Amino acid sequence: MVDTTLSNAPPNIIEALRVRLERTFKSYLFRSIVQALFTVWLVLTVTFVLIRMMPGNPVDILVDRLVSEQGLTREEALAQAAAMFSVNFNAPIHEQYFQYLGNLLRGDLGISISSTNTPVIEIIARFLPWTLFSVGLGLLISFVLGLLIGMAMAYWRNSIFDVAVSTIASFLSSIPNYLLPIILIYLIGVQWKLLPVARMRGTYDPKLTPGFTPEFIASVMLYAILPVLTYVLSQIGHWALSMKNSTLSVLGEEYVNAAHARGLPQRRILVAYVGRNASLPLFTQLALSIGSVVGGAIIIELFFMYQGIGIRLFEAIGARDYPLMQGIFLMITLSTVLANLLADLLYSQLDPRVRLGESK
Numbered sequence: 001m002v003d004t005t006l007s008n009a010p011p012n013i014i015e016a017l018r019v020r021l022e023r024t025f026k027s028y029l030f031r032s033i034v035q036a037l038f039t040v041w042l043v044l045t046v047t048f049v050l051i052r053m054m055p056g057n058p059v060d061i062l063v064d065r066l067v068s069e070q071g072l073t074r075e076e077a078l079a080q081a082a083a084m085f086s087v088n089f090n091a092p093i094h095e096q097y098f099q100y101l102g103n104l105l106r107g108d109l110g111i112s113i114s115s116t117n118t119p120v121i122e123i124i125a126r127f128l129p130w131t132l133f134s135v136g137l138g139l140l141i142s143f144v145l146g147l148l149i150g151m152a153m154a155y156w157r158n159s160i161f162d163v164a165v166s167t168i169a170s171f172l173s174s175i176p177n178y179l180l181p182i183i184l185i186y187l188i189g190v191q192w193k194l195l196p197v198a199r200m201r202g203t204y205d206p207k208l209t210p211g212f213t214p215e216f217i218a219s220v221m222l223y224a225i226l227p228v229l230t231y232v233l234s235q236i237g238h239w240a241l242s243m244k245n246s247t248l249s250v251l252g253e254e255y256v257n258a259a260h261a262r263g264l265p266q267r268r269i270l271v272a273y274v275g276r277n278a279s280l281p282l283f284t285q286l287a288l289s290i291g292s293v294v295g296g297a298i299i300i301e302l303f304f305m306y307q308g309i310g311i312r313l314f315e316a317i318g319a320r321d322y323p324l325m326q327g328i329f330l331m332i333t334l335s336t337v338l339a340n341l342l343a344d345l346l347y348s349q350l351d352p353r354v355r356l357g358e359s360k
Contacts, residue, residue, distance in 0.1 A: 032344055036337045043333045044104075044326075048097055051325055057089050058113045058320045089322070100326070109330070110323030114315060120327035123312060128331060130203045131297050131308030134224050138231025139293060143286055145232075146239020147279055151270075153240065154247035154278075166244070169237035177296055180230045181303035188226070195225065201305040227306050231293065239282065246278040253277075287336075287343035294332050 059081050066077035089096070103110060109120035149169075153162045175183075189197030204210070204219040250256060251274060259269045298310035305311075309328055316324040 032341060036341055039337055040330075040333055044330060045097075047329045047333075048100060048326060049093070051322055052093055052096070054320065056320055058322060059089055061320050062113070104330075109327040112316075112324045113321040114319040114324065120323050123324060124309065124327055124331055127307060127312050128309045130306070131294060131301070131310060132335075133220075134227040134306065134308065135231060135290075135293050135297055137224070138228040139235060139286070139290065141228070142232040142235035143239055143282075146236050147243050147275075147282070149236070149240040150243025151247050151275060151278070153244040154251065157244075157248065162244075165240065169240045172233055172237035173241065175234070177230070177234050178299050178303075180234055181226070181300055184226055184230060185303065195222075197226070197304075200226070202307050223306070226304050227297075227300050230300050230304075235289070235293070242282055242285065243278060246281055247274060250274050250278040283343050284340075287339040290336055290339040294335055 059078075062081045063074065063077040066072050066080060067074060070077075072080070100110075107121075109124070112118045112120050112123055115123060149165060153165055156162055185197055188194045200223050202223060204216060204223050208216050208219055210216060256269065256273050259273050294309075297308055298314050300306070301308045301310035302314060309331070312324065313328045315321070316328065
């Protein structure tokens, strides 16, 4: 039976609906969401293919382990391994891909191979918050301090403060991420003995019961000090130098000179004119850096044995745990894409020239 409601509607209603749909499809927000969804699908597909191009597969690795550890014959190990997997990893890759997409649309990320009978979503829900906590806290501290230090360097350019801080920031930016944990462990744990690094394995003291108690919160902060400090030191130099360059370019703008000529308070000029416009480009950089820092957490978490998603990804790669790897990479992709969308929204609030509802 054909629905004639729309066909019998007055022409002005149809035209209004057509205009509204056209504006929606041309809007900046709609195009951003579509682009984000396409990015997620593309990364998901590329990741799926690249993972299966790695040498070895879960079946072979499990069979070798069963043969070496339990003394089974290869035929017995193959039969036992086949019974453990719900996915046939020897099937054509396109069949595995469509099966994976179908499960994903139902919210099923699969069952971890390295953690027997444990859904991937449970592993991610257990370990991802710790990584987001340490990475988020480290990024927030480094970003805020970098903005403040960068503005001070720009205002007092060519001073002793500017030269000294610029040198330190350049030095910190040039240190590879894998060297910072070694330096911190040696200085703080071995040389100065400020923290019991050897006993700080995990995210909190295992003797404590998780809860919103002062003891548990203090333990969480203590165990996160070194990972957070590593994130701060690895990022703060970049933010400070970027903010300095951005502030110097804004200080030369005509509207800043006009604000000085009008006799506006220095504090208002610093916040509303200079700081607000100089920080705009850095918010986009912040969004782009979230995914890379979360992905790079594997190195830092391994050094400090911080039980986050980075260690789980390292173990999944070693065991060729396809479902867990795909789930973690999907979470990293979603966090990066979502951060970019939020940065666009924040950018539109800071810069009145940007309108999410306008077509470009």
